[in-house]
Amino acid sequence: xxxxxxxxxxxxxxxxxxxxxxxxxxxxxxxxxxxxxxxxxxxxxxxxxxxxxxxxxxxxxxxxxxxxxxxxxxxxxxxxxxxxxxxxxxxxxxxxxxxxxxxxxxxxxxxxxxxxxxxxxxxxxxxxxxxxxxxxxxxxxxxxxxxxxxxxxxxxxxxxxxxxxxxxxxxxxxxxxxxxxxxxxxxxxxxxxxxxxxxxxxxxxxxxxxxxxxxxxxxxxxxxxxxxxxxxxxxxxxxxxxxxxxxxxxxxxxxxxxxxxxxx
Amino acid sequence: xxxxxxxxxxxxxxxxxxxxxxxxxxxxxxxxxxxxxxxxxxxxxxxxxxxxxxxxxxxxxxxxxxxxxxxxxxxxxxxxxxxxxxxxxxxxxxxxxxxxxxxxxxxxxxxxxxxxxxxxxxxxxxxxxxxxxxxxxxxxxxxxxxxxxxxxxxxxxxxxxxxxxxxxxxxxxxxxxxxxxxxxxxxxxxxxxxxxxxxxxxxxxxxxxxxxxxxxxxxxxxxxxxxxxxxxxxxxxxxxxxxxxxxxxxxxxxxxxxxxxxxxxxxxxxxxxxxxxxxxxxxxxxxxxxxxxxxxxxxxxxxxxxxxxxxxxxxxxxxxxxxxxxxxxxxxxxxxxxxxxxxxxxxxxxxxxxxxxxxxxxxxxxxxxxxxxxxxxxxxx
Numbered sequence: 001x002x003x004x005x006x007x008x009x010x011x012x013x014x015x016x017x018x019x020x021x022x023x024x025x026x027x028x029x030x031x032x033x034x035x036x037x038x039x040x041x042x043x044x045x046x047x048x049x050x051x052x053x054x055x056x057x058x059x060x061x062x063x064x065x066x067x068x069x070x071x072x073x074x075x076x077x078x079x080x081x082x083x084x085x086x087x088x089x090x091x092x093x094x095x096x097x098x099x100x101x102x103x104x105x106x107x108x109x110x111x112x113x114x115x116x117x118x119x120x121x122x123x124x125x126x127x128x129x130x131x132x133x134x135x136x137x138x139x140x141x142x143x144x145x146x147x148x149x150x151x152x153x154x155x156x157x158x159x160x161x162x163x164x165x166x167x168x169x170x171x172x173x174x175x176x177x178x179x180x181x182x183x184x185x186x187x188x189x190x191x192x193x194x195x196x197x198x199x200x201x202x203x204x205x206x207x208x209x210x211x212x213x214x215x216x217x218x219x220x221x222x223x224x225x226x227x228x229x230x231x232x233x234x235x236x237x238x239x240x241x242x243x244x245x246x247x248x249x250x251x252x253x254x255x256x257x258x259x260x261x262x263x264x
Numbered sequence: 265x266x267x268x269x270x271x272x273x274x275x276x277x278x279x280x281x282x283x284x285x286x287x288x289x290x291x292x293x294x295x296x297x298x299x300x301x302x303x304x305x306x307x308x309x310x311x312x313x314x315x316x317x318x319x320x321x322x323x324x325x326x327x328x329x330x331x332x333x334x335x336x337x338x339x340x341x342x343x344x345x346x347x348x349x350x351x352x353x354x355x356x357x358x359x360x361x362x363x364x365x366x367x368x369x370x371x372x373x374x375x376x377x378x379x380x381x382x383x384x385x386x387x388x389x390x391x392x393x394x395x396x397x398x399x400x401x402x403x404x405x406x407x408x409x410x411x412x413x414x415x416x417x418x419x420x421x422x423x424x425x426x427x428x429x430x431x432x433x434x435x436x437x438x439x440x441x442x443x444x445x446x447x448x449x450x451x452x453x454x455x456x457x458x459x460x461x462x463x464x465x466x467x468x469x470x471x472x473x474x475x476x477x478x479x480x481x482x483x484x485x486x487x488x489x490x491x492x493x494x495x496x497x498x499x500x501x502x503x504x505x506x507x508x509x510x511x512x513x514x515x516x517x518x519x520x521x522x523x524x525x526x527x528x529x530x531x532x533x534x535x536x537x538x539x540x541x542x543x544x545x546x547x548x549x550x551x552x553x554x555x556x557x558x559x560x561x562x563x564x565x566x567x568x569x570x571x572x573x574x575x576x577x578x579x580x581x582x583x584x585x586x587x588x589x590x591x592x593x594x595x596x597x598x599x600x601x602x603x604x605x606x607x608x609x610x611x612x613x614x615x616x617x618x619x620x621x622x623x624x625x626x627x628x629x630x631x632x633x634x635x636x637x638x639x640x641x642x643x644x645x
Contacts, residue, residue: 071542097548108543112561112639121557122547174547 015049015225020083022047022178022209023068028077030063037063038074039233045178050210052220052241055230056256061213064230065180068211069100082177098126101171105183107163109155115142115166116151119173127174134173141169145199161192165199172203179203181212217260221245229253327615330354334361341605351608359609360616363600367613370435370591370599376427379418380438386411386418387441395631397638408449415442431510435591437620439510443582443592447517448575454518455525460555462526463533474526481523486584489516494588513585521578528570532563565639572632576625593617 023045030038037060045051053061066072067079070086070093079086081096110118119138123129129137142148145165147158155163164184171179181200185193197219204210204223214220220227221241228238231252237244248254299309332350335342335358347356360367368384369377390411393399399407419438422428461467461474481489493516494509501507536559544554564571586595597617601609 069546071545094548094550097546100546102543102546104539104543104546106537106539108537108539110540110543110558110562112565122549125553125557126548170547 015046019047021045021080022049022082023211024078024080025064025068026078026080028064028067028074028079030060030067030072030074030076037233038067040077041230041233041235042077043228043235043238045209045211047177048207048209050204050208050223050225051212051228052224052226053211053213053228053230054215054217054220054256055236056259058232059230060233061230062182065182065211065213068178068180069097069102071102098174099177100180101174101176101178102180102182103164103167103171103184105186107155107160107167107187109163109167109170111155113154114151115147115153115155115158118155118166119170122170122174138169138173141172142166144172144202145169146195159192160188161195164188164192164196168196168199168203178209178211181210181214183213183215185214185216215260217245229256231256326353327355332356332358334358344605347609355612355615356609357612359601359606359612363603363606363613364616366436366600367593367597367616368436369438370596371433372435373427373429373433376421376429379421379426379429380434380436383415383418383438384441386415387438387445390445391627397635431508434510436596437593439585439591439596440579440582440593442510443514443517443585444579446514447521447582448578451518451521451525451578454522455529456560458522458526459529459533462530478523478526481519482527486516486520486581487587489520490584490588492516509588510590513588513590517578517582517585521574524574524578525571528567528574529563531570532565532567533559535566536563565636568632568636568639572628576628579625579628580621593620 021044023043025041025043028038028041029036039060041060041064043051053065055061063072067074067086068081074086082099084092084095086092086096109115110121113121116135116138119142120131120134123134123137124131139148139151142151145168147162147165147169150158150162150166155166158166168184184200185196188196193216197216200210200212200219201223210223212219212224224241226238227241227244229236229244229250229252237248237250237253244253245257248257300306330350331354332347335344335346335356337343342358342362344356344358347358350356365374365377369380372380390408393407394404417423417426419434420429420431458474458477461470462478464471464474490513493512497512498507540558540562541554544558549557583592583594585592586598591599594617597613598610601607601613
């Protein structure tokens with residue numbers, strides 16, 4: 001563990017505080033009907049920063065991350081991604097979705113397309129890339145997630161871990177500046193979690209700006225610059241992983257950590 | 265999936281046991297477990313077997329052994345006495361031999377009936393080409409348009425030295441194929457847009473319009489729509505303006521089929537996991553790209569069985585146009601045996617009509633099963 005931590009800390013891609021922030025959430029509020037799911041959530045993610053969001057289920061962490069690329073709409077407050085504010089304007093939405101990649105808990109690969117087609121679809125249709133170039137790009141990223149030999153298969157023929165790695169490659173093919181991960185390992189069998197986390201660690205080391213909702217505390221310790229703890233729709237506490245895990249300030253985080261640790 | 269796991273673990277697959285014993289596979293074993301497992305089941309099997317053989321023998325005896333195939337030609341037309349003698353004992357296929365031209369082409373001028381015959385062949389060719397997935401390209405639309413024009417020219421005539429044949433003289437199989445083919449070919453895209461509109465969350469007016477259309481059309485019988493199209497609709501038109509009766513019936517069928525198909529398509533859209541649309545959104549695909557590249561290919565595949573079910577239903581429902589005086593296949597067949605010489609030979613005509621309808625419907629059903637299998641093989645979930 002210590003060597004891995006050393007490696008992460010020794011990486012040259014420290015968050016760049018001088019550059020304009022990649023993501024800004026400013027007093028974001030959201031309601032589902034009368035249920036208040038996000039309460040004055042404010043958070044800034046610097047360029048190349050790696051943020052892990054954790055919290056009990058129903059704490060609003062998934063909703064928050066889905067607001068960043070507007071799969072959900074917020075009702076109050078401001079969200080600015082890569083300098084563009086999220087509004088109902090379709091053009092700004094297009095810009096943001098091109099720059100933000102997302103990986104889902106349930107992979108959401110397109111089952112009627114091959115692995116290669118899954119990866120080339122968006123570059124061809126959204127970025128208007130020639131097919132040959134898109135395929136070359138897709139093979140490069142499939143190589144980086146270590147499954148280029150599966151390119152001609154269909155998602156249903158792959159294991160869960162392989163599918164999730166393809167989902168990561170598919171998002172990377174759009175060359176996003178920011179990657180969002182919404183519980184990427186929660187739907188996986190235990191023996192497949194590691195292969196996905198390894199892929200994410202490699203990606204983190206390459207300097208990608210990442211926001212990751214996960215319960216994998218080992219991953220948080222290893223790669224996160226900052227851990228954000230959410231509960232009941234609000235950000236309760238945030239800070240560097242070592243401080244958060246070893247010296248939690250709030251009772252809610254203490255309780256959460258004790259439950260997580262008991263679970264493992 | 266299992267295959268992938270084993271390969272990933274690097275373990276050799278377990279060897280299969282030698283062949284299963286003969287008493288659990290094979291036709292004899294199948295019959296023993298399914299037909300003769302208990303004395304009660306054996307009794308039912310024997311009774312049903314007896315009934316099937318009796319009915320089958322009865323039909324063969326009527327349709328083949330005692331059937332009259334030809335009749336001699338007398339001075340006043342065919343001499344049907346041999347057929348009349350056989351009524352109740354054997355079929356009179358001579359009636360069909362004599363009347364099949366009218367059954368197939370109705371009142372279309374006899375000497376020009378090669379034209380609708382070619383039209384029928386064109387339709388069949390069009391079906392065969394459209395069914396082949398290799399031809400699912402943009403050019404297919406062009407083939408359709410060209411074929412439509414050729415069919416129109418052949419049926420109407422009036423140019424290229426073909427004598428003009430008015431639409432009220434058309435009849436028989438071409439009418440059924442025209443109504444069914446255009447009906448479904450236009451109703452299907454309509455239904456897709458209606459289904460999408462009905463699920464729209466951002467355009468409430470469009471959604472209401474689609475709901476109203478589906479509920480309104482679904483709530484009335486097709487027959488009443490056909491009556492409206494044939495009797496009521498002309499009242500609303502300005503004087504002197506007349507829209508072809510066949511066209512009016514065609515529009516009624518398109519609207520009716522569209523409403524039904526829309527609900528089938530909507531079922532497919534609903535069955536698709538929400539994550540598919542979200543993944544497409546997250547990749548930055550626009551609404552229409554998402555719909556045509558991700559949503560519809562999957563949703564339509566899911567609903568092939570009910571879709572084809574509805575197609576088959578509407579192919580047969582085109583026969584309802586007979587009530588507004590359009591001579592489709594069924595009406596032409598019935599009219600053919602109204603000839604005093606051949607009255608009383610309805611059974612033979614109905615059997616023949618049933619066979620023709622069955623051939624088309626069974627082909628659709630068989631094709632849909634093949635298509636499902638083919639698409640499944642490509643996906644293997």
